[in-house]
Amino acid sequence: MKTILTQKRWLLLLLPLLSHMAFAQKFPDIASKTAGLKKYDGFYTFYWDEAAGKVWLEIDKFNQDFLYINSLPGGLGSNDIGLDRGQLGGQRLVYFEKVGPKVMLVQPNLDYRAITENKNEKRAVDESFAKSILWGFKAEATDGNKVLVDATDFLLRDAHDVTGSIKRSRQGTYKMDASRSALYLPRTKNFPKNTEFEATLTFTGGDDAGNFVREVAPDVQALTLRQHHSFVQLPDAQYKPRVADPRAGYFGLSYFDYATPVDEPINKTFIARHRLQKKNPNAKISEAVKPIIYYVDNGAPEPIRSALLDGARWWNQAFEAAGYKDAFQVEILPDSADPMDIRYNMIQWVHRSTRGWSYGATVQDPRTGEIIKGHVSLGSLRVRQDYLIAEGLLAPYGNNKTGNKAMMDMAIARIRQLSAHELGHTLGIMHNYAANNNASVMDYPHPQVKLDRAGNIDLSQAYGTGIGEWDKVAVAYGYQDFGNRTDEKKALDQILEDGRKRGLAFISDRDARAAGGAHPTAHLWDNGSNATDELLHVLKVRKEALKKFSEDNIKTGAAMSTLEDVLVPIYNYHRYQTEAAAKLVGGVNYTYAVRGDKQVVTEVVPKKDQQQALDALLQTISPDVLMLPEKIINLIPPRAPGLRNNRELFSKRTGVTFDPLAAAEASADFTFSFLLHPERASRLVELGARGNNLSLHEVTEQLMDQTFKANRKSGMEGQLQFLTEQLYVTHLMGLTQNANASYQARAVANASLQAIKSFASREERRTRNAAYKAHLAFILARIENPEDIKPAKQIDLPPGAPIGSSETMGCE
Known part of the structure; x- marks a missing residue:
């Protein structure tokens, strides 16, 4: 019996060796596979195969953490889409793991940890949360513990999610075209602590390309950008993390530490900072x-x-x-x-x-x-x-x-x-x-x-x-x-x-x-x-x-x-x-x-x-502030040929001609949007009930005095009064229907609308001014039949x- 157990023990010891020998016999050695290829020594050695347009990556560090970063050195040039030159993308702690003929690039889950020497506690956390395998490579050659893989497809992929960024901004549907994509050798380099790859990628499609793409692309059917990949050696263990404090104003790192005693916070937070040490920490300078x-x-x-x-x-x-x-x-x-x-x-x-x-x-x-x-x-x-x-x-x-x-x-x-x-x-x-x-x-x-x-x-x-x-x-x-x-x-x-x-x-x-x-x-x-x-x-x-x-x-x-x-x-300006x-x-x-x-x-x-x-x-909602002088209005003609209308200009309701009332509308609406914001309105109700504080009722009364009850003006100033009064009604009606506002805030807004209704009814019977009468009739119609008469499309500030x-x- 003892002899049998000893034989089994030897067999178990031999199995990894036999597996390794079988693995090594199945594949050519790295030297013969890369003969004649350009070698780039560095953090992760790689080879460039000019004839095939391939990058062969030599992996000699398994189950050893490093940093993988992708970025965008060659951008699209549109702020709205956001694919800018030099934009950093994903940054992940990863490691290579060998499983038979496969090599996996694994991202562990660092949001959940157990900071302890107890291996079982660590294992329990590791098994409780998912990790991510980012890519799977196939071994093509070996040399001892080194494995050679073809990294070309990994590098020639949309790691920065260019297609997703364009789609999310509703600027078109694109896909990567491998036939028009290749490694970019001028920025593919190797260093002792970091390995750098870059690829030129072309994205095709564009039948539904949006204006932002059309503004920057020479041909919307083919967008060519560059993406960069970095493998980076992690810093040594001499850095000392500094605990975050909400009063200090730092970005940071946070994770759950399940090895934390029950009477202490499980969520750990540390500030982000560069490593910096004094040569003499005890010296004043x-x-x-x-x-x-x-x-x-x-x-x-x-x-x-x-x-x-x-x-x-x-x-x-x-x-x-x-x-x-x-x-x-x-x-x-x-x-x-x-x-x-x-x-x-x-x-x-x-x-x-x-x-x-x-x-x-x-x-x-x-x-x-x-x-x-x-x-x-x-x-x-x-x-x-x-x-x-x-x-x-x-x-x-x-x-x-x-x-x-x-x-x-x-x-x-x-x-x-x-x-x-x-x-x-x-x-x-x-x-x-x-x-x-x-x-x-x-x-x-x-x-x-x-x-x-x-x-x-x-x-x-x-x-x-x-x-x-x-x-x-x-x-x-x-x-x-x-x-x-x-x-x-x-x-x-x-x-x-x-x-x-x-x-x-x-x-x-x-x-x-x-x-x-x-x-x-x-x-x-x-x-x-x-x-x-x-x-x-x-x-x-x-x-x-x-x-x-x-x-x-x-x-x-x-x-x-x-x-x-x-x-x-x-x-x-204000x-x-x-x-x-x-x-x-x-x-x-x-x-x-x-x-x-x-x-x-x-x-x-x-x-x-x-x-x-x-x-x-x-x-800010008074005619004095909103009014543009006649001399300025007369100076601005429709847009000259060759000059595009764009979002940097005032919106208009008058077609091609300059619209001073629309400019005023956007400005006044901006003020109303803050004063009658549902959160502010609800807070005014609450604070008003707690003591000698400004209340929502007082705010709406003063808005009424500034608009409907103000002395009537003529000409453009009168039109500006009509405009601000319509906007005030629009925001009150919106507040009454806003589910995020408190009941009492909505009630005060409704009471204000009823007060406006009573005022407008009286004024409509009294006035002989046709423009004023039309304005008041429309106010009444909007309040009485809100579902039938919708407000004008909102004009925003540029x-x-x-x-x-x-x-x-x-x-x-």
């Missing part, structure tokens, strides 16, 4: 062991290139404040370097056919949150939109002048700030919309335009310079390297507490972007510490710009119809400050407080401040965001 270096796209022209360098280098001010010397550096990308190479943190200059967002993305170690590569993409048309705004503000082309230096200065100042902003995202830092007065480059800045004593527009301080005080707090939290004897948790809390004492607040996207948002200081594209005061100031600037608006706003020889391009951002002021109405101040940090948790905006905001907002341009990652 120290050089870094390895500095963070970013590279500016050498394809950016001057003076843009210098502006990108200057703005990006602002961040060194924050690292210096944290005790580093020369720890953050920015250089021009050498001609010999590849911007898609994982080793280069990039600031890339991206061209599109239309203006659009810039963004800062990162490649992270999914195990720890360590940032391996920062990748900024800046839209090149942004600077032109700032220049357009300056043209509208200054009317600079009078007396045969060719321009005004202040316009270019303003545009370049914005590019500096934008470079710093997007780079901040690639350091791991989130937007901060509660950081007015240049407290953070991570806010969205509107140009700060001043009026001098003579009433002239001054752009000299349109955008801030240098890093903000909040940014220094954020960098200190994320990158401070503490001495060995320091209690890190206590030190990090102290950094945030010191910032709070200096009045530095943090509120990010979710709270600032909501149309029904409540935070009184967290806004996009606003200025000033008081949203109401700034709205009144912005209206004065707008009034001055419109007063001076003339043919001097365009260059001699330009088509007069292009005046509309310049007019749009000036007429709508749009973002309107949005900011609206958040004070029914506003609630709050912080991301934690227990014991002594911050304000919540407090209602005082009624006085809410009322002042409402008074300012009511001005695109505004992103300011200075014609969005995990951060974007602007």
Whole structure:
């Protein structure tokens, strides 16, 4: 019996060896299979077969994690579709697994883990959640533990989902054409720690191609782009993750750790950041062991290139404040370097056919949150939109002048700030919309335009310079390297507490972007510490710009119809400050407080401040603000031949001719959409019931006074009154039917409609003005028969965001 058991034991030991021998005998050796092929040594060695157009990948590391990244170095050029040059795509931790003649590329599930030495606990979690096999390769040759596979089909596939992006944007149905696709050898390279492949892919179809595709493609039947694949060695285990804090303003990494004791949170969160260490953590000032270096796209022209360098280098001010010397550096990308190479943190200059967002993305170690590569993409048309705004503000082309230096200065100042902003995202830092007065480059800045004593527009301080005080707090939290004897948790809390004492607040996207948002200081594209005061100031600037608006706003020889391009951002100049002021109405101040940090948790905006905001907002729907001077209307003819109508212009109800009433309609509708937003309306009901706060009933009464009960005007001003009254009814009717609004908010809206009905009935009987009578009769018909008489199709404002341009990652 003992002899039999021994024989079985030997047989079990021999089986893997016999299996390996059989496997090796079945396939040729790698050397003979790759004889005569061009060899690329590196992280994963590969071979190029010129005759067959194939890439043979030599796999010598099995069950060893690495990072697989796909990206888009050659884009489509349409912001609306979003397939931009330099766009990072999926990034996954993967490993190769050999099963007989097959080699699988496996992505484990890192969202669910067991951080423990207990193998059984780890196995239980691993078996509870699915993993993904991304690709299956067939072994073609072997050499010991090495396996050679044909990677061509893996590389020549739509890894970036170009076809899906086009389809989701309703721009056509495409499929990849293998006959017009091939490896792109100039960007297929190998390095000790990363292996890089690139492919030229052609997508065919296009019978149903949309306008966005038609604008950018030389032939809509064949779209040719390039996709990149990177295999990257993961960092060593010396990086120390830093626990996230909701007050610190960082993107991060989160996962469920099922080895966590029951009395502790199972969801673990850590911030995303680059690895940075001081040579001497105990010194007040120290050089870094390895500095963070970013590279500016050498394809950016001057003076843009210098502006990108200057703005990006602002961040060194924050690292210096944290005790580093020369720890953050920015250089021009050498001609010999590849911007898609994982080793280069990039600031890339991206061209599109239309203006659009810039963004800062990162490649992270999914195990720890360590940032391996920062990748900024800046839209090149942004600077032109700032220049357009300056043209509208200054009317600079009078007396045969060719321009005004202040316009270019303003545009370049914005590019500096934008470079710093997007780079901040690639350091791991989130937007901060509660950081007015240049407290953070991570806010969205509107140009700060001043009026001098003579009433002239001054752009000299349109955008801030240098890093903000909040940014220094954020960098200190994320990158401070503490001495060995320091209690890190206590030190990090102290950094945030010191910032709070200096009045530095943090509120990010979710709270600032909501149309029904409540935070009184967290806004996009606003200025000033008081949203109401700034709205009144912005209206004065707008009034001055419109007063001076003339043919001097365009260059001699330009088509007069292009005046509309310049007019749009000036007429709508107050749009973002309107949005900011609206958040004070029914506003609630709050912080991301934690227990014991002594911050304000919540407090209602005082009624006085809410009322002042409402008074300012009511001005924005008054005929005085909505009215365009006759001299401007007469200057703008229909679009000249060769100039396309586009979404950057005012919408029209009058066909080809300029429509000042439609422009006013979009502007007034914008204000109503915030004041009567269902969330704000519901909050006004709730706050009004809790004490001495502004109520929804008070808001609707004042809207009634501003519209129906205002003194009647004639001419265009009278038409603007009709317009705002119809819009008010439209929004009240919408609120009564909105299931997201509270019952009482809908009840107040209904009561307001009944009050309007009574008022309109009386006025219709009294008036002899035919236009006014028709207007009132239509109001009554809409209220009495809402299902029979539908409101006019909504006219929206032309695109505004992103300011200075014609969005995990951060974007602007």
